[in-house]
Amino acid sequence: MIPEEVTNLNDRDQRTKWFLEDRFGLFIHWGLYAIPARGEWVRSFEKISNQEYQPYFEEFNPTHYNPKDWAKVAKAAGQKYAVLTTKHHDGFCLFDSQLTDYKATNTLAKRDLVKEYVEAFREEGLKVGFYFSIIDWYHNDYPAFGDRQHPMRDQSDFKDKEIDFDKYLDYMHGQVKELLTRYGKIDIMWFDFSYDDMTGEKWKATELVKMVRELQPDIIIDNRLGGNIKSAQPEIYAGDFYSPEQIIPPQGILNEVGEQVPWEACITLNDHWGYHAKDQNYKSAKQVIRTLVECVSKNGNLLLNVGPDAKGIIPEESIEILAEVGKWMDRNGESIYGCKAADLPKPEWGRYTQKGNTLYAHVYDRGIGPIYFAGLKDRIKKARLLADGSELHVFTPWMAADYSDAESGAFITLSGARLPDEKDT
Ligand code: JFZ
Numbered sequence: 001m002i003p004e005e006v007t008n009l010n011d012r013d014q015r016t017k018w019f020l021e022d023r024f025g026l027f028i029h030w031g032l033y034a035i036p037a038r039g040e041w042v043r044s045f046e047k048i049s050n051q052e053y054q055p056y057f058e059e060f061n062p063t064h065y066n067p068k069d070w071a072k073v074a075k076a077a078g079q080k081y082a083v084l085t086t087k088h089h090d091g092f093c094l095f096d097s098q099l100t101d102y103k104a105t106n107t108l109a110k111r112d113l114v115k116e117y118v119e120a121f122r123e124e125g126l127k128v129g130f131y132f133s134i135i136d137w138y139h140n141d142y143p144a145f146g147d148r149q150h151p152m153r154d155q156s157d158f159k160d161k162e163i164d165f166d167k168y169l170d171y172m173h174g175q176v177k178e179l180l181t182r183y184g185k186i187d188i189m190w191f192d193f194s195y196d197d198m199t200g201e202k203w204k205a206t207e208l209v210k211m212v213r214e215l216q217p218d219i220i221i222d223n224r225l226g227g228n229i230k231s232a233q234p235e236i237y238a239g240d241f242y243s244p245e246q247i248i249p250p251q252g253i254l255n256e257v258g259e260q261v262p263w264e265a266c267i268t269l270n271d272h273w274g275y276h277a278k279d280q281n282y283k284s285a286k287q288v289i290r291t292l293v294e295c296v297s298k299n300g301n302l303l304l305n306v307g308p309d310a311k312g313i314i315p316e317e318s319i320e321i322l323a324e325v326g327k328w329m330d331r332n333g334e335s336i337y338g339c340k341a342a343d344l345p346k347p348e349w350g351r352y353t354q355k356g357n358t359l360y361a362h363v364y365d366r367g368i369g370p371i372y373f374a375g376l377k378d379r380i381k382k383a384r385l386l387a388d389g390s391e392l393h394v395f396t397p398w399m400a401a402d403y404s405d406a407e408s409g410a411f412i413t414l415s416g417a418r419l420p421d422e423k424d425t
Pocket of ligand 1 (some may be wrong): 040041192193245266273
């Protein structure tokens with residue numbers, strides 16, 4: 001019998017099955033902060049008071065918001081799910097919450113932007129996730145951060161103020177209930193985030209997660225409510241997947257008894273989550289593809305971020321990168337979807353992913369041609385170039401006995417194959 005307050009890992013395996021097959025999703029950071037255009041932390045970093053932030057609320061008017069376009073971009077990139085910031089740390093709600101006036105409905109947008117997002121992405125056949133900040137710089141009963149280098153909000157908003165944190169928790173739980181009752185089936189709940197002693201039961205996390213599971217039995221939840229997802233008996237609020245940020249865990253994620261923990265790396269395309277007008281430090285499509293391959297080669301997912309601008313448009317640079325990634329996915333997606341780590345050491349020339357008996361070799365360093373497959377002598381039935389299905393020659397050189405591990409290895413020759421230019425792959 002598994003105690004009620006502990007995650008049943010078999011249930012978690014069931015819940016995360018689709019997620020670990022889909023492998024690639026779109027993260028969308030969008031809110032009032034798109035107007036100052038210096039990233040979603042601008043309020044905190046620049047110590048902007050509620051009053052000084054207010055004009056952004058008053059002018060917010062995303063005339064070009066058309067989530068059908070976003071969904072098409074994601075779909076063409078080969079992404080299978082998306083996660084949208086329904087509320088970020090600044091407290092502004094893209095949805096029509098009945099618990100606050102600080103919401104899109106009361107801006108010039110005059111409507112529930114989350115609803116349109118859900119409908120558009122569903123229509124393209126993508127799974128739908130909600131990012132929801134448990135930190136709230138706007139709510140009167142949310143505590144200030146103390147003397148941090150980056151205070152969560154301007155301390156002047158707080159002078160001599162008593163807060164009633166339970167009131168905030170009611171509000172926060174109430175909004176989660178709204179999000180999970182009004183938009184049909186929701187696939188991912190992405191809470192963000194616990195810090196210091198603000199973690200776990202401080203959020204009444206057991207109660208919160210029980211409600212979430214009651215409302216959406218199949219939903220998967222990230223690990224940012226706290227708890228220890230790597231425990232052999234994780235708290236029920238420890239979540240279904242680990243959420244490394246801007247890094248790829250070098251060995252994937254195992255729990256303390258050596259079992260795989262589902263994980264998803266979230267990564268920005270430039271150096272900000274929210275729209276930043278001047279940040280041009282974009283990753284190339286090639287880097288993104290390699291990042292995705294690396295995640296899958298370590299049993300993880302990639303949630304790749306875009307930050308639409310104040311009009312609701314995804315930056316052109318991001319769209320171009322995603323389109324390029326999509327071209328690769330179109331021919332090579334088979335080596336991503338439903339794939340996992342191979343039970344072989346990482347090869348010198350690149351990475352492996354694997355699905356059943358099929359091994360996918362992602363070759364980054366072609367050397368002079370023949371690629372060596374350690375340990376696979378007599379185990380390779382045939383070899384094909386995934387991009388065009390053409391035949392590749394498998395061989396063991398006649399002087400194989402001269403190589404130290406020649407007994408166990410095989411070569412596949414790439415000469416004659418129609419390969420992309422090496423600098424593009
Ligand atoms: C959080 C947010 O603050 C950020 O704006 C963005 O939404 C990102 C996806 O998530 O950033 C974090 C959260 C947690 C840690 C670091 C950055 N952490 O625990 O180290």
